[in-house]
Amino acid sequence: MSTSGPRPPMSKAEYVYSVLLDEIRTSRIPGGTALRAGEVARRLGVSVTPVREALRRLEKDRLISYEAHHGATVVDLGEEAVAEYYGLRAVVEGLGARLAAARITAADLAWLRELHAAMADDAARGRHDRLGEQSRRFHLRIVDIGGPAFLGGHARSVRDNFPVPAEASLWLDGAQVEIQLKAHEGILAALESGDADTAERIMIDHIRQAGAYRARH
Secondary structure (H helix, E strand, O other), X not given: OOOOOOOOOOOHHXXXXXXXXXXXXXXXXXXXXXXXXXXXXXXHOOOHHHHXXXXXXXXXXXXXXXXXXXXXXXXXXXHHHHHHHXXXXXXXXXXXXXXXXXXXXXXXXXXXXXXXXXXXXXXXXXXXXXXXXXXXXXXXXXXXXXXXXXXHHHHHHHHHOOOOOHHHOHXXXXXXXXXXXXXXXXXXXHHHHOOXXXXXXXXHHHHHHHHHHHHHO
């Protein structure tokens, strides 16, 4: 018999934080936008207190900043931040792929292969809008396999702290889709053969290529 009880309900502050985090990550609230506690409270149907608590958490996440006479503003990340973001992702996710090559199980590989096949099918049917989130799951699963104690959490933190607008996804560019899927296939082949060097190299090149694409667009 399971001893785990029901999950506690989400607090109002946690609710506000989760909503704002998602809106910032997806750029529905773009960089440079002022966040006024009263307006957010009215929109989300809560008091100002949980909004202020959520804003403090977002400030710790470095997603918003406070300026005199302006209040809370969503951080507008420039070219240097883009380069740092993809460089950090390459290091963390590259290491995750290296470690995963020695730890991956047949079940793990089957899960990744199934996801990859679904992505290839969506690409063939022109459903490119699904690919960005699927790719996120693909990458994070590999990092979780390689570094379940620390790396998975670090990889999510890096991604969550840098909003990438959905419309900026390279997966929406038909010319890029085949290139990205080929990289995923190469990573899978390296993981299956236990080739840590190749898995890491392909993952790093894959992420750097995505960064170069983002910088151009």
